[in-house]
Structures are given as C-alpha cells and as structure tokens.
Amino acid sequence: MIEVGNLSKHYGNKAAVDDLSFTVSPGRVTGFLGPNGAGKSTTMRLILGLDRPSGGTATIDGVEYADLVEPLRVVGALLEAGAVHPGRSARNHLLYLAQNQGIASRRVDEVLDLVGLHDVAHDRVGGFSLGMRQRLGIASALLGDPRVLILDEPVNGLDPDGIFWFRNLMKYLASEGRRSLSPAT
Numbered sequence: 001m002i003e004v005g006n007l008s009k010h011y012g013n014k015a016a017v018d019d020l021s022f023t024v025s026p027g028r029v030t031g032f033l034g035p036n037g038a039g040k041s042t043t044m045r046l047i048l049g050l051d052r053p054s055g056g057t058a059t060i061d062g063v064e065y066a067d068l069v070e071p072l073r074v075v076g077a078l079l080e081a082g083a084v085h086p087g088r089s090a091r092n093h094l095l096y097l098a099q100n101q102g103i104a105s106r107r108v109d110e111v112l113d114l115v116g117l118h119d120v121a122h123d124r125v126g127g128f129s130l131g132m133r134q135r136l137g138i139a140s141a142l143l144g145d146p147r148v149l150i151l152d153e154p155v156n157g158l159d160p161d162g163i164f165w166f167r168n169l170m171k172y173l174a175s176e177g178r179r180s181l182s183p184a185t
Ligand SMILES: Nc1ncnc2c1ncn2[C@@H]1O[C@H](COP(=O)(O)OP(=O)(O)O)[C@@H](O)[C@H]1O
Pocket: 011, 015, 016, 034, 035, 036, 037, 038, 039, 040, 041, 042, 043
C-alpha cells in the first residue's frame, strides 16, 4: 500500500503539491490525471524520497522510501528524465543496475524479453528511439521484480502497438497483486 497523507511541497512561495492525501491499494493500477504543472511528477519524487516534502508524509508499506532495505526489490520507478549512458548497450546498462542491487544477470535477460528489447540488447542506447528508451526505462523499473511500480508518463514515445502492450503488461502485473502508480496518458 502506498499512503500519502497531507503531502505538500513548496518551491519558494509556489505550491507544487498542496495538502494531497490518497492511498494506492495492492493489485490496482492507479493513474494521476492533471495538466502540465499539476504536481504529478513532484508527488512521485516525494514518494521516492528524491525530494523532501514541505509537509505531510509518503510511505510504502508503512515506511519511507529511504528506509527500505532493498529498494529496487520493493519499488520500481521510471521518472521523466531517465539518464542512461549513451555509449552503453541496453543489456550492459541493466547489468550495471542489477549488479549494484545483487540481482541475478538472468533477470536482465528476462526483463529485456518482457519489454521487447531482446533483439537490440547489444546496441548502443545512444541510437535508441524515444520509445525504445522508454521500454528500457520500464525494464529498469521491473528489474528487481518489485511489488510497487511508480511510472511517470510511461507511454511517452510508444507507438500504438507499444501502448497496447504496455496496458496489458500493467493489467498482468496488477493481477499478480502489485500496485502501480502512473499519470494516465
Ligand atoms: N525543482 C523544482 N524547482 C522549482 N519548481 C519546481 C520544481 N519541480 C517542479 N516545480 C514546479 O512545480 C509544479 C509542478 O510540477 P510537476 O510536478 O513537474 O508537474 P506535472 O508532473 O504534473 O506536470 C510546476 O509549477 C513546476 O514548475
């Protein structure tokens, strides 16, 4: 369960998030709906401990993200500006993430298959299209087989087939009892 209680974030005198409360239950795909600048990405950064709230709390299964022992195994995240070394291959990028978190390299090949990047696994990420980068970001989020997924604009750059694939993937993961949180796009 993701629990957000009276969460606020101010940048100077501007309120990016203002007294927001909600819960995300297991097995549910929950979307944020709101125009640009509504505070969707900020809320996700606050849940992920990448920014400090001005007030309120955000917890995952009762603890703050920073207190999770093996965070990649609990929460998978895809944020807007996914930084990937352009000279690295997709597979090497994932292997690097996996090694840092004690995840078996077998899992890297599983997620490459899952997101449809198997055939380009050894290509430089620098030559990837936006949709392929987005698939790589989704693969990174799935690497630790997390119970919770937090995805910001996950279908950005995906073609209609990709969007269809992504929706089915979310339904499938939710049916296994996971939670995911993403802005509806
Ligand atoms: N690091 C930051 N510094 C200053 N203002 C920010 C920062 N991040 C977000 N904001 C502001 O907070 C508001 C919410 O932004 P954001 O969460 O990115 O919205 P959304 O993802 O819904 O489009 C916007 O007005 C944005 O300009």
